[in-house]
Amino acid sequence: xxxxxxxxEVEKLRLSEGEVFRGEGILAVTKALLESGVxxxxxxxxxxxxxxxxxxxxxxxxxAEYGIRFENSASEAxxxxxxxxxxxxxxxGAVTFKATVGTNVASDALAxxxxxxVTGGALVIVGEDYGEGSSIMQERSHAFAMKSQMWLxxxxxxxxxxxxxxxxxxDLSEASHTPVMLQVRIRSCHLHGQFIAADNRAPSFTVKxxxxxxxxxxxxxxxxxxxxxxxxxxxxxxxxxxxxxxQERGLxxxxxxxxxxxxxxxxxxxxxxxxxxxxxxxxxxxxGDSRIPLYVMNxxxxxxxxxxxxxxxxxxxxxxxxxxxxxxxEQNVADILxxxxxxxxxxxxxxxxxxxxxxxxxxxxxxxxxxxxxxxxQAEPAQTEAGPASASAQAAALESASAEAAPTxxxxxxxxxxxPDEVLPPLEQTVYPRPPGLCTGCPERPVFxxxxxxxxxxxxxxxxxxxxxxxxSILPPFNLxxxxxxxxxxxxxxxxxxxxxxxxxxxxxxxSIMGDGGxxxxxxxxxxxxxxxxxxxxxxxxxxxxxxxxxxxQDILSSHAHNPTRSTGHAIESAxxxxxxxxxxxxxxxxxxxxxxxxxREALTTTKPGPKVLIAQSECMLNKQRREKPLARKxxxxxxxxxxxxxxVDPDTCTGDHSCIRLSGCPSLTIRDNPDPLRQDPVxxxxxxCVGCGHCGEVAHAAVLCPSFFxxxxxxxxxxxxxxxxxxxxRVIAWLQRGEAKRRAKYAF
Numbered sequence: 085x086x087x088x089x090x091x092x093e094v095e096k097l098r099l100s101e102g103e104v105f106r107g108e109g110i111l112a113v114t115k116a117l118l119e120s121g122v123x124x125x126x127x128x129x130x131x132x133x134x135x136x137x138x139x140x141x142x143x144x145x146x147x148a149e150y151g152i153r154f155e156n157s158a159s160e161a162x163x164x165x166x167x168x169x170x171x172x173x174x175x176x177g178a179v180t181f182k183a184t185v186g187t188n189v190a191s192d193a194l195a196x197x198x199x200x201x202v203t204g205g206a207l208v209i210v211g212e213d214y215g216e217g218s219s220i221m222q223e224r225s226h227a228f229a230m231k232s233q234m235w236l237x238x239x240x241x242x243x244x245x246x247x248x249x250x251x252x253x254x255d256l257s258e259a260s261h262t263p264v265m266l267q268v269r270i271r272s273c274h275l276h277g278q279f280i281a282a283d284n285r286a287p288s289f290t291v292k293x294x295x296x297x298x299x300x301x302x303x304x305x306x307x308x309x310x311x312x313x314x315x316x317x318x319x320x321x322x323x324x325x326x327x328x329x330x331q332e333r334g335l336x337x338x339x340x341x342x343x344x345x346x347x348x349x350x351x352x353x354x355x356x357x358x359x360x361x362x363x364x365x366x367x368x369x370x371x372g373d374s375r376i377p378l379y380v381m382n383x384x385x386x387x388x389x390x391x392x393x394x395x396x397x398x399x400x401x402x403x404x405x406x407x408x409x410x411x412x413x414e415q416n417v418a419d420i421l422x423x424x425x426x427x428x429x430x431x432x433x434x435x436x437x438x439x440x441x442x443x444x445x446x447x448x449x450x451x452x453x454x455x456x457x458x459x460x461x462q463a464e465p466a467q468t469e470a471g472p473a474s475a476s477a478q479a480a481a482l483e484s485a486s487a488e489a490a491p492t493x494x495x496x497x498x499x500x501x502x503x504p505d506e507v508l509p510p511l512e513q514t515v516y517p518r519p520p521g522l523c524t525g526c527p528e529r530p531v532f533x534x535x536x537x538x539x540x541x542x543x544x545x546x547x548x549x550x551x552x553x554x555x556x557s558i559l560p561p562f563n564l565x566x567x568x569x570x571x572x573x574x575x576x577x578x579x580x581x582x583x584x585x586x587x588x589x590x591x592x593x594x595x596s597i598m599g600d601g602g603x604x605x606x607x608x609x610x611x612x613x614x615x616x617x618x619x620x621x622x623x624x625x626x627x628x629x630x631x632x633x634x635x636x637x638q639d640i641l642s643s644h645a646h647n648p649t650r651s652t653g654h655a656i657e658s659a660x661x662x663x664x665x666x667x668x669x670x671x672x673x674x675x676x677x678x679x680x681x682x683x684x685r686e687a688l689t690t691t692k693p694g695p696k697v698l699i700a701q702s703e704c705m706l707n708k709q710r711r712e713k714p715l716a717r718k719x720x721x722x723x724x725x726x727x728x729x730x731x732x733v734d735p736d737t738c739t740g741d742h743s744c745i746r747l748s749g750c751p752s753l754t755i756r757d758n759p760d761p762l763r764q765d766p767v768x769x770x771x772x773x774c775v776g777c778g779h780c781g782e783v784a785h786a787a788v789l790c791p792s793f794f795x796x797x798x799x800x801x802x803x804x805x806x807x808x809x810x811x812x813x814x815r816v817i818a819w820l821q822r823g824e825a826k827r828r829a830k831y832a833f
Contacts, residue, residue, distance in 0.1 A: 088135065088636070094143040099281040105243075106278040110135045112243045113209065113268065114143065115281065116250035123175040123204070123287035124153040126166040128605075129635040130182025131219065132270035133211030137180065138636065144649055150286040156638065156650065159605050164190035167197050167263060170204035171304050173294040176254055176287060183210035183267070184223040185551075185571065189606075191228060197263050198232040199314045200304040201322065204289070205254030206263040208234070212353075213270060214408060215441030222439065224408045229265050229385045233318045235326050236385040237335075238267045240355040243277035249382065252335055260326040262318075267384070269353045323386060330383050336391055339378040346458050347377035347395060348451070349417065350405035351384050354442055358405060361448040365461060376455075384413065392420050401429035403454045405447065409439040431457075519559040524752045525709075525775035527674045527702030528554050528627050532562040533747050533783055534680035535595070542688055545595050546581055550574030550607075552599035552634040554627050561749040565597070572602030575611025575624045582620050593688055593696075594622040600656060601632030604640050608659055615695035616664040623687045623696045627674075628656055629704040637707045644703070660697050667696040674702040677782040705775060726800040729776030733768045737792035740765030744793075747783045768792070 090111070097115050099105050105115060113136060117125065125147070129137040140147070140154050147154050157163035160181040170177045181190065187210060197206065210225050229236035235256055239249035246268070253264040303310050330336065341347075350358055358378070362368035367375045379395040381387070396402050406413040414432040421428055435457075436442070436450035455461045522529050531554075539545065549555050549565030550573065558565035569577040574596040581594035598607045603626050612624060630644050631637045639645060643652040657670050667690065669683050680700065687696045719726050735758065745753050745768060752774040755766040770780070781793040799806050 088138060090135070090139045090142040094139060094146060097143055097146050097284070101281065101283045103281045104278055105281045107276065108135075109241075109243065109246060109268070109273045109275050109277075110139055112247050112277075112279065113250060114139050115284075116247040117178055118146070118150065118152075118284040119247075119282045120205075120251050120254050121176055121285045121287045122152060122178050122207075122254075123289065123291055124155075124166065124169060124177045125179070126155040126157045126163045126177075127180035127209075128157050128160045128163050128182075128186060129632065129638055130186055131211065131213055131635070132273040133180050133182060133209065133268065134636040134638075135273065136209070136211075137638070141638075141649075150284060151290050151292070152287070153291050160186035160189040161193050164193035164197065164208070167193075167202070167206045167208070169291070169294065170202040170206040170263075171197070171200055172299045172301055173204055174258075174289045175204040175291065175294060176207075177204065178207040178209060180209040180211070182220075183212050183225040184228070185220050186210065187225055187228045188570075191232075194228065194234065194263070195232045196306045198234050198318075199306045199311060201261040201314065201317070202257060202263055203261065205257040207250065207253045207257060208263060208265045209250075210265055210267055211270070211273060212267045215270075215443075217270060217441075222408070225265060225267055226384060226408075226412050227410075230412060233262070233323070235260065235262060235264045235383065236267060237264060237382060238352045238384040239272075239382045240337075240352045240380060241269065241272040241275060242356075243275075244279040245352070245382070246272060247279050252333060255333070256326060256329050256335075259329040260322045262322045262326060267353065271356075272353065326386060327388055330386075330388055331390065335383050336388065337378075337380040337382065338391075338395065339372075339380065340374050341377050341395070343375050343377050344460065345399050346401045346403070346455070346460065347379060347399055348403045348405060348454075349379040349381065349392070349395065349413075351407065351413070352380050352382040354405050354407060354447070355380055357442060357444050357447045358451070360444045361451050364444075364448055365452060365455070367455075367461075376460075381413070387413065387416050387420065389420050389424070392417060393424050393426070396421060396424075396426050396428040399428050401431060401454070401458055403435070403451065404430065404432040405436070405442065405450075406432060407442045409433075411438075520556060521559065521749060521751065522553060522556050523706055524750060524773050525705035525777035525779070526553070527629055527700075527705060527777070528557075529748060529750065530674045530677050530680055530779050530782065531625065531627060531700050532557045532564055533779070534677055534684055535564060536562060536747060537677075537681050538684045538688065541685070543592065545592050545688070546578070548574050548578040548581075548594065548596040550577075550596070550598040550602050552602055552627075553629075554597050554599055557597070561746050572598055572605040572607035573610060574598035574602065575607060575615055575622075578622050578624075579611075579614060579618065579620060581622060582618070589621075595625065595688075596622060597625045597627065599632075599634065600626060600628040600630070600642055601634060601640060603628075603656060604642070608663065612660055612665060612695070612697065613663040619693070620695045621693060623684075623698065626656055626660075626697060626699045628699055628701040629707075630701075631704050631707055633704040633706070637704060637710075656699050660699070665695055665697050667692050667694060668699070669697075670699040670701060672701045674700045675778050675782060677779070705777065709775065720800045723801050725803055725806070728798045728800075729778075730770070730774050730796050730798055731776060731778065731780055732770050732794050732796055734792045734794060735759050735767045735769075738767040739792075740767055742768060744768055744780055744783050748780055750780060753780060 093111055096105055096107055097118055125140060127137050144154055163179040163181055167177050167179055169175050212225060213220055214224055237249050237253055239245040249266055253266050257264045359368050359372050362374055404414045404417055411433050418430055421430060431454055435453040437446060456463045547565045549558055549568040551571040555568055567577055575598060578594040578596035583590050632640050639647045639650055639652055641654040642656050657668055660668055671679055671683055683698055687698050716726050752771045754769050754771055756769040758765060758767050
């Protein structure tokens, strides 16, 4: 069950020639694939292209109408290897995954694919996840394209350009017999717009045709001496063919070449940010008309020497806008200018930050510094004789100016009122950091609470973390985990923590953690099977929440939900035992903190040799709520009885110790003023966001805390029996309260 359904939106994929397609970038990419005559599609979900996989999954009936094969691949390497179908057959194929971690995983298959070359068009759609909104290491796909000599498209971020890039990508791949990477940035994935649709078309050569007419070419197989010839073929045949295609098709764009004697060359994906920056400088309008010449590289690799000669000849200077580090494009341009003997001055990272996302503020600072240096705009009053201000200073100035220009807004009864700053009291407060954490009711939270409780008894352990929701355990309040090496590599990153044979055994075992998504991605072989083979004595905790929750809640092999197009219900325990693990425990309710701590204690103290695996099962609360809340609303509207469980805290019993919060960290737990005037410590309170998982109450008992938690049942459409029980309980409680009041009155002064 993915986090978002596209069942309604995918009907737009049926639009035909001349109709206007309106929607999200992800849907536009899918429509472009259908219009390109693709024969097969595969991929692995991950931001920012998770929704592309979700769209494809929801559109399988449409894909089937055109004979298109679609697969949710086991990993990015699986997806990339799928493109081998285009090596010997004129099959158009596309795969998609997250960059750069997905490209890392797929690099072996991509390198072999690029070496032998392709017959049919092969398109790799990589979701570029670079910048402050990213959850991964800061790297780019550009290096992979250069390393394996695959052509890299980076189209301008609007739907017509993105759709055209998909179609051009297939044509470029076939013209140069080379796989092509299409870089889709996060804003391109989720922007909305429109384009004129074309007819969908079935592949001219299908997978069925390939199966019935097998072919092979030994020269395409990466094996010496053919592999040595592949390298020569790349530079002597494929590269020139790609350059000719790029020039003839006009994939790169020139805008306003005669506007000035300086210019800006930029990656296509940075076009919108540059136009917004030029607007603020008064050098462009909302339609993109610029007073500065622009060379937009919708093909970021390879660069075309002849086009750079055309753009740079006769200009005093050119600024290269290239996001990230290393500055591959800038170095390449410097080489082109040197070999052509052009005197054009080259600027790039000297006026722009060396690393980091190039948002509008950053681009504004760099462009302003560049244009001031060549006298196209006047320097700001704060400018010094030392030269143009740094890009970071320019960006800070822009943000400061924007903040000063905007009046303070006060919300009043659903509206906003402009208030002069002088009538407002000075604000002196600290905004404390709020680290990301697990969702309310997350079944993984009790696992980490149990680890903290067991460590109180057995001491601290080395813990290897893993990619996924469970990675939030490294932050407060749990503060667990020392490293994370990659998706499904939790157990592998703990493999060195085993005493050498013959040495005295260590007093403690290492703990590694991985999710069920990472387990099926590669953790079964790289982690668990590796631990069996090497006779590890450590503990691996597999958090099984029934989905790949970290990538949007897609089904996997061990999911319990029925999936009409996928095989589910395969137990992780069976797979673990199948590779030789003997000590395995499966807990089917992680919220049972007593059972969880007991299993952990046993795993960390047992004398049985070999790897230990603890499988902690409970359904992802987000997916559970997505499924159950609509059903509950429907039942309430129909007048049926619905019971919701909620927890609360008795303020008279709460001691204000807040150990429940420190051991749980649930977002629904907070503090409020103590109602007792004789006590100053704030008490714990449970907000309405509580989903009734019961973890906070379990923590209170397991940690031997105060019995202040209570459970309440909220009943919609109560029956007569419910109302009768409520009246009886109210009367009994009132009678007990009167008795208590009489007893207290005896001792009143």
